[in-house]
Amino acid sequence: MEFNPKKRFFSFIRALQNEICKALESFEPRAKFIEDSWKREAGGGGWSRVLTGQVFEKAGVNVSEVHGPVPEILKSTIPESAKEFYATGISLVIHPTNPMIPTTHANFRYFEVVDKAGRIVDQWFGGGADLTPYYLFDEDATHFHRTLKQACDNHHNDFYSEFKPWCDRYFFNRHRSEHRGIGGVFYDHLRPDEKLVGAALEAFQQEIASSFIQAYIPIVENRQSLDYSAAQKKWQEIRRGRYVEFNLIHDRGTLFGLKTGGRIESIFMSLPPTVRWEYNHCPQNGTAEAKLIQALTTPKNWT
Amino acid sequence: MEFNPKKRFFSFIRALQNEICKALESFEPRAKFIEDSWKREAGGGGWSRVLTGQVFEKAGVNVSEVHGPVPEILKSTIPESAKEFYATGISLVIHPTNPMIPTTHANFRYFEVVDKAGRIVDQWFGGGADLTPYYLFDEDATHFHRTLKQACDNHHNDFYSEFKPWCDRYFFNRHRSEHRGIGGVFYDHLRPDEKLVGAALEAFQQEIASSFIQAYIPIVENRQSLDYSAAQKKWQEIRRGRYVEFNLIHDRGTLFGLKTGGRIESIFMSLPPTVRWEYNHCPQNGTAEAKLIQALTTPKNWT
Numbered sequence: 001m002e003f004n005p006k007k008r009f010f011s012f013i014r015a016l017q018n019e020i021c022k023a024l025e026s027f028e029p030r031a032k033f034i035e036d037s038w039k040r041e042a043g044g045g046g047w048s049r050v051l052t053g054q055v056f057e058k059a060g061v062n063v064s065e066v067h068g069p070v071p072e073i074l075k076s077t078i079p080e081s082a083k084e085f086y087a088t089g090i091s092l093v094i095h096p097t098n099p100m101i102p103t104t105h106a107n108f109r110y111f112e113v114v115d116k117a118g119r120i121v122d123q124w125f126g127g128g129a130d131l132t133p134y135y136l137f138d139e140d141a142t143h144f145h146r147t148l149k150q151a152c153d154n155h156h157n158d159f160y161s162e163f164k165p166w167c168d169r170y171f172f173n174r175h176r177s178e179h180r181g182i183g184g185v186f187y188d189h190l191r192p193d194e195k196l197v198g199a200a201l202e203a204f205q206q207e208i209a210s211s212f213i214q215a216y217i218p219i220v221e222n223r224q225s226l227d228y229s230a231a232q233k234k235w236q237e238i239r240r241g242r243y244v245e246f247n248l249i250h251d252r253g254t255l256f257g258l259k260t261g262g263r264i265e266s267i268f269m270s271l272p273p274t275v276r277w278e279y280n281h282c283p284q285n286g287t288a289e290a291k292l293i294q295a296l297t298t299p300k301n302w303t
Numbered sequence: 304m305e306f307n308p309k310k311r312f313f314s315f316i317r318a319l320q321n322e323i324c325k326a327l328e329s330f331e332p333r334a335k336f337i338e339d340s341w342k343r344e345a346g347g348g349g350w351s352r353v354l355t356g357q358v359f360e361k362a363g364v365n366v367s368e369v370h371g372p373v374p375e376i377l378k379s380t381i382p383e384s385a386k387e388f389y390a391t392g393i394s395l396v397i398h399p400t401n402p403m404i405p406t407t408h409a410n411f412r413y414f415e416v417v418d419k420a421g422r423i424v425d426q427w428f429g430g431g432a433d434l435t436p437y438y439l440f441d442e443d444a445t446h447f448h449r450t451l452k453q454a455c456d457n458h459h460n461d462f463y464s465e466f467k468p469w470c471d472r473y474f475f476n477r478h479r480s481e482h483r484g485i486g487g488v489f490y491d492h493l494r495p496d497e498k499l500v501g502a503a504l505e506a507f508q509q510e511i512a513s514s515f516i517q518a519y520i521p522i523v524e525n526r527q528s529l530d531y532s533a534a535q536k537k538w539q540e541i542r543r544g545r546y547v548e549f550n551l552i553h554d555r556g557t558l559f560g561l562k563t564g565g566r567i568e569s570i571f572m573s574l575p576p577t578v579r580w581e582y583n584h585c586p587q588n589g590t591a592e593a594k595l596i597q598a599l600t601t602p603k604n605w606t
Contacts (some may be wrong), residue, residue, distance in 0.1 A: 050583075058582070244547060244551070245551060249551050249552075264478055264479060265582060271544070273580060275547075275578045275579070275580070276578070277361075277575065277578070279353045280353075280568045
């Protein structure tokens with residue numbers, strides 16, 4: 001029987017978008033998310049939500065649902081019989097004001113291609129969530145990873161042990177030999193019936209996406225009232241520069257969006273609000289900043 | 304007779320580096336350029352000079368001279384017999400503090416490839432200079448273009464009319480359908496004996512490079528004492544975001560540096576010191592900010 005989760009998954013991520021936005025708004029005395037909906041010329045569109053607040057200097061939570069002729073950039077990776085594609089996903093990036101709270105990114109998507117008769121010829125889930133601290137609290141990294149691992153373990157024993165190193169490999173600034181953050185999970189082309197049958201795979205996809213809130217929100221609660229200095233804010237802005245470098249130079253998701261006519265302002269919602277590039281900035285040995293760099297150079301086991 | 308300008312051109316740009324740094328330092332009450340020299344693993348190295356000042360928030364003036372086996376990224380564009388390459392150039396980016404002073408970039412380079420017997424099998428000059436204002440003063444754009452045009456016209460009647468549109472085409476943020484700035488000149492693969500014999504071409508290359516000082520410094524003199532507001536500074540930082548987008552997504556020079564083992568901190572010296580990304584920022588009709596956007600959308604004839 002054909003596995004056809006697209007409507008269910010789309011409804012699920014729209015509801016999750018509400019839930020995540022509500023959880024983030026609960027920290028803000030006044031700020032609310034603003035939604036812009038947009039249409040894609042070649043088919044589909046999206047709902048971009050952005051909040052500019054006190055705790056969250058910039059938070060973006062997007063849902064998009066796009067379809068149409070298979071774009072050039074995809075052709076080499078899918079069956080030749082594919083004529084049309086459909087993709088829906090939720091994508092979020094949260095840039096907190098306080099450098100003691102880490103930045104986080106998550107993305108959960110469903111993708112399918114159909115032949116000219118409308119039959120599904122390939123379909124998969126992809127996703128991930130990762131954490132980018134400016135100051136490293138080991139217990140935050142552990143909590144984040146353990147929460148994601150639990151969601152994985154509930155469905156397949158191999159998932160966390162495959163998706164954790166995949167995340168480390170993916171979010172890597174090759175040009176600096178440095179990882180973007182302390183990782184999380186990342187996976188792509190998870191096809192039904194390879195490791196799990198369709199419905200069981202869909203259940204995993206929903207649970208890992210839902211677990212993001214549990215993985216991140218407690219960290220915000222624990223760190224939001226910590227004091228920080230102007231120098232620590234500056235360090236955050238310098239590190240945000242590395243975030244920009246990754247997203248603009250290496251990120252396939254950003255490139256995919258730019259090449260397939262995605263909405264620029266929604267794609268670039270991931271970029272931090274204020275950023276610095278200082279020539280040859282190097283933290284001194286033994287500082288908290290140097291400890292972070294150490295963790296970004298050598299991924300470790302956090303569970 | 305073989306045309307062999309590499310030693311002369313290298314000496315010329317080292318002297319020009321001194322001259323440009325001196326001209327910039329003359330605006331600064333205290334700040335001086337600091338030089339870092341670096342070695343490239345596969346051959347050669349460079350001299351990076353950076354100034355962090357009052358008038359110039361960040362200015363970088365680099366000279367590099369690199370050589371070695373032909374890198375992969377170049378192979379498709381040069382003769383198959385090429386075994387080793389040699390490249391030397393001066394590259395500068397100046398980010399002024401005051402948003403009334405435009406950012407500028409210039410680069411002048413010589414490139415050659417030799418076969419296994421050490422014979423030159425291809426060689427060319429490339430270069431360019433361009434202006435990126437935050438507030439557009441028509442007379443500054445005109446002065447900049449006229450100065451470069453004069454340097455071109457002194458050598459070949461076609462040069463400015465070819466290199467000006469080339470610059471407009473090159474410094475273009477395709478993903479935003481917007482030019483990076485108001486242009487200048489840009490050219491590449493200018494081979495001896497195509498439009499000018501070697502020595503005459505070299506004379507052009509020296510004059511256009513030298514003319515940069517005359518093209519830019521008077522603009523700084525005229526604008527440095529203008530007042531500006533916090534909102535105008537913010538606008539500058541938002542526009543600097545577009546500069547980052549161009550350099551990291553589209554610039555072949557940056558890509559070439561990253562792929563051929565250039566020094567990261569020297570390559571990224573071009574990135575502005577403080578930058579902002581605001582979601583969906585759009586200047587209001589009729590403002591000076593909207594006038595700038597208009598000029599960046601439709602290149603015009605400034606001479």
